[in-house]
Amino acid sequence: MPNEEYNDVEGGLGIIARRVIAYIVLILLTFLCLFWFYLLFINSTRSHAELNRGFTLMPSKYLVQNFNNVIHGTQPIMTGMRNSFLVAALCAILSTYFSAMTAYAIHVYDFKAKKAIFTFILAVMMIPTQVTALGFIKLIGNLKLMNSFIPLIVPSIAAPATFYYMKQYMESALPHAIVEAARIDGSSEWRTFNTISLPIMKPAIAVQMIFTFVANWNNYFTPALVLSKDNMKTLPILIAQLRAADFLKFDMGQVYVTIALSIAPVIIVYLFLSRSIVGGVAVGSVKG
Amino acid sequence: MATEKKKTSQVVKYNKWGYIFLIPFVVVYLIFQMIPLISTIYNSFFENYMSGLKQIGPTWVGLQNYITIFQNGDVPKYFGNTMVMWIAGFIPQIVLSLLLAAWFADTRLRVKASGFFKTVIYMPNLIMASAFAMLFFTLFSETGPINSLLIQMGMIDTPYKFLSHVVSARSLVAFMNCLMWFGNTTILLMAGMMGIDNALFEAAQVDGATSTQVFFRITLPLLRPILLFVMITSLIGGLQMFDVPQILTNGEGTPMRQSMTMIMYLNKHLFSKNYGMAGAMSVFLFIITGILSLIVFKFSTSESND
Known part of the structure; x- marks a missing residue:
């Protein structure tokens, strides 16, 4: 046996x-x-x-004391934190709301270009933003948007990866019957999306908000190309500046506190929400 | 008949909302992704740079920029650096992740506190890469704590310059990448392992297979599609390697540009407004990542058809 x-x-x-x-x-x-x-x-x-x-x-x-030195020091760390927070929070809100809307369009409706658009979004999902950076900064220059947060925030409306996650979630959580029931009750499409579908999507929106916030909080490449005014800079740019400065002249205690300040918010959020964050990693990328 | 007709037109009336809801995505994508992409490709065919304060070009030069970045050895060198550092980080990363995922998914092993371990190993993935690199730079600097520790332990006499030696500089980058990504990979692989039919494991157990045999004969072969997915997405990520080596080496790719990656090179050209070279580099990267994403795309769509 x-x-x-x-x-x-x-x-x-x-x-x-x-x-x-x-x-x-x-x-x-x-x-x-x-x-x-x-x-x-x-x-x-x-x-x-x-x-x-x-x-x-x-x-x-x-x-x-180190913390006080950083706040009153030459590096605008507090402004940087505010800028980073503003950009990351707005990106998180716009990206999740509009990704849910895009996913809703593909999930609920049936129209001619649907399959083509869905395939297109999946195909471009992996293309890194860096390869279009040259055209991006030329465009931003032409639009007179250098040193503005707009080119960092608005593009997050079109986020293929977030869209894909939302679409996956809708397939399991948003049956068409709910939408149809709302129609019979006389709800407009716009209202059905905002007041009936979005609340159902809450868990997916929360997870993607966290990921988008963290990604933008940590983002260095694009902000460094767009922002050059001291009072506009985000934290990663200030970190790079710290690295580029004559290192030995710095008070090392302040350097460590600056690093700690730039990673602490994410770690604190993670400590509270680690379960749903870790749970959200697998869902978006691989189909079980 | 009449009602049916009415119903169809109703549905059509609803379906126009599909287009309406797509407007924000499409408009933003066209403006901030499509136009920049076309403009990048267009710019790659022009000679366009600053020589001192003098603007050279833009002049149409055809494929000259591409020929230049390949012939002067820039692309081969930085492509090579990027790949070496990616592979050096990816091999330990995938081995560790496979091992951990197998343990976490093993119902007989019953790892306690696996939630805690998963939380800890995933954490480095969320840390700001530039801050993490800055931290490593200070920790591994000549006067930093790692050198002090090594000296206090009597392992070395004089501080070791980690960033002045090719192997140690590249190893630091590879190590950080591995540390930042093995938790993520573990979770992905674990999700894949959970999807394997438990009956297979039970049958193997009944037949007296050891856990090693089960791992190599059942888990690995069935995991192959997900392993491929993880490898290619990690490769695409690896090609974009930037934050860590950029901050660690202050954008110089020390020593002797041996840790300079392709995106660091692109970034340099973007800042010096050498748009022709930057364009050619971008298009080269676009083609490689395009081919790789096509593989991922083919793979994920064929899976959903099963």
Whole structure:
């Protein structure tokens, strides 16, 4: 009679040994993932003099002072945070709303160009924004939109990947019967989309809002090409500036606090929503 | 008859809304993606750059820009750098991800706290790449904590210049890419493994297969489509490698441009307004990513037809 334990012992390593190996590897990887952020935290709490003295794993007591130095320093970090937040939040709202609308058009209606448009969007989904950057900045220059947030925010309305996620979600969550029932009740198409379909899409919208927010918060390539005025710059541009400046002249405590400030918001959001974020990763990319 | 006709026209009346709801996407896509793409391709055929303060061109030169970036060795070199760093990061990434996904999906292994581990390994993926690169730059700088640690442990006498040596500079980039992406890959592969019919595993168990045999004979072959998907999307991502090496090396691709990627090169030309070269580089990248996305596209549409 084949029972589980018997087979496990038979097959080389027993289940206990495999479990031990798995935990050791997982703990090592956890260490590898968190170590850098722990160092970042420790070094944010140390003064420049302490940092020059060498490596330690113990926190010091200069966190508040470093933070104050950053706020009153030469780099406009707080303005950068505000700019980054503004761009990322607006992108998240526009991208999810209009992607849901585009997905709704393809999901609910039947029209001639439907298949062609759907195929087109899927085909261009993978094309990176960098390859059109040259034409993009020429266009932005012609439209006199350099040093404006518009070229960073408005293009997020057309987000093929977000659209694809919404479309996938609609297939399982938005039956046509609901739309038809709304029609019989006399609801206009516009109203059906906004007050009946969107609420059903809430979970998908929430997940995609987070991903779009994070992607734009972290985005460096395009903002760096568009924004050159100090009071318009987003955080990644300021980080690059910090790197380009004469490094040794900087108060290292401030450098660490600046890095910490630019990644902290995302980590805090992640701590609260990690379950739905991790859950959302697989759904959009591969069909189960 | 009459009612049927009325119904059809009703449906047609509704269906025009399909077009209306598509307007924002189509308009924005045409303006901010399509026009720039055409303009990029168009610009790649012109000589157009700044020589000091003097504007040269734009003059029609046909394919000269393409010939130049290939003949002066720029594209082959930066393409090579990008691929080396991508492969060096991708191999450990896929091995780790396969291993972890197999463990997480293994019902007999019953890994406890797998939610915690998944949360931790996915986290680096959300971190701002430029800030992460800046962090690594400070940690691995000559006066940084890693060098202090190595000296305190007595492993080296003088600080090691990580960014002055080809292998260590490229390894840092590859390591960071691996760290940022293995969690993501693990989750994708795990979703694929969950999709495999459990009866296959049970049958293998009954036949006395070891977990290694199950992994290589059942899991891997059935996972092949998803592995292909992960590999190609990661390759497309790898070709766009920019933030990490850009910040780590301050845009210079130290040492000796050995860690300079294609997008870093493109970025350099965009900032120096050398639009001809930038255009040729963009079109080259567009063609490669186009071919690769076509493979992904073919693959995902054929799967949905099954």
